[in-house]
Amino acid sequence: MLTRILAASAALTFAACAAVSTVPARADDDTATQSADASHGRPVKVMIISMFGPEGQVWLDHLGPWQEIPVDGLSPDYPSVHCNKQDVCVMTTGMGHANAAASIMALTFSQRFDLRHTYFMVAGIAGIDPQRGTVGSAAWAKYLVDFGIQWEIDAREIPANWNTGYLGINTQNPTQKPSLDYRTEVFQLNSQLADAAFALSRNVTLTDNAQAQAARARYGYAPADLPPTVIQCDTLAGDTWWSGTLLGERARDWTRILTDGKGVYCTTQQEDNATYEALKRAASAHRVDLNRVAVLRAGSDFDRPYAGQTSADNLLNYAAQGGFTIAIANLFLAGNPLVQQIVTHWSQWREGVPQQ
Known part of the structure; x- marks a missing residue:
């Protein structure tokens, strides 16, 4: 499941960055806000959504200087959004479904x-299917699937003719699609x-290291x-961090069932369905555009x-795979081409994704 190395120290890392950023913006001294439509607040071209400190820090290290903007209702570990002069912003939700949903709701309903017109890019690390990618690979998703909303039978009591103890809620066997x-x-x-x-990043050379090379061999x-390379395949969310060949199957x-055979599973993480649902509710209030959501997950360990x-x-020894550092670095390498394309050619992107 999703690598979460030293969450407490991660929070401190992100807090340290906030401490050296500019003075927190206020309604009476925020130049960007004053120049924007007062009824809608500061315009944002790209909002990068990270889940814990190092995922956000890689963007803060490359795209500053930053203005720190506190937002009521965000995680107490990450209480501010950071925005630069290109109107690119970075927020950190906190890990897991509950933190992701709460933080995104706070952000999207903030004044x-x-x-x-904002493009939202989820950029986080994940477990990865070795038949679809490797540690360090960065995957753009088209489908978000929730692994946690299932019935589960004790693995020691699975019926003899079933290959798993999981099945859709209110179904009769593991192969049926739930309602x-x-x-x-x-x-x-x-x-x-x-x-x-994907087109903008597919030829990017990603970071690698000797420890990851030895693990993947x-x-x-x-x-x-x-x-590692940039790939396209889909992501599975669930708060339970799992490992296993049969669970991987x-x-x-499950991805094939819920997507009617169109989705291809490759990464596993904790937050993305919760993040999207919060954005969906904001979209119903005409505060965001769901056509502007992209999800990038980089493999930090094999599933x-x-x-x-x-x-x-x-x-238990996921950290020995050496994928954490390169996955964090590759989030930026794979994600930044899209960010820069949007802000550099904003006149083409403001009204929606340009025709290719």
């Missing part, structure tokens, strides 16, 4: 920003935006044992073991 009563089980992103993001098959199957390794070892 401090005009988000009606989607929660309305958050699966979301389809704007494929035109996803394709544009143990898999002995492609693409797991190849250098269920992740693939299942290599041959001869146990799932427990894969999970």
